[in-house]
Amino acid sequence: MQVSIKSADKARGARLEARISNEQKALFQQAAMLSTRTLSEFVVASAQEAATRIIEAHETIRLEREDQIRFVQTLLNPPEPNARLRQAARQYRTMLGV
Numbered sequence: 001m002q003v004s005i006k007s008a009d010k011a012r013g014a015r016l017e018a019r020i021s022n023e024q025k026a027l028f029q030q031a032a033m034l035s036t037r038t039l040s041e042f043v044v045a046s047a048q049e050a051a052t053r054i055i056e057a058h059e060t061i062r063l064e065r066e067d068q069i070r071f072v073q074t075l076l077n078p079p080e081p082n083a084r085l086r087q088a089a090r091q092y093r094t095m096l097g098v
Contacts, residue, residue, distance in 0.1 A: 016044075025039075028042060028043060
């Protein structure tokens with residue numbers, strides 16, 4: 001079965017098509033009905049929520065309390081650059097002509 005879903009952005013009129021089983025469609029329709037949404041509204045909202053969660057999980061760094069403290073302390077009191085870092089900085093400045 002093929003389901004076409006119109007984007008919530010009516011100005012663009014973008015469409016998304018997905019092939020799903022009859023069982024999936026019935027499940028989605030029941031969930032849409034229970035949430036008082038149309039099937040399209042339910043599928044689009046659900047996909048958007050999932051996409052937002054996945055992107056946030058990949059773009060967010062989560063640290064334990066001890067690591068948070070160590071991170072901030074290192075930012076506030078950075079160690080002196082070692083020889084490799086100084087050499088890399090010199091090469092970078094040379095490359096930029098600075």
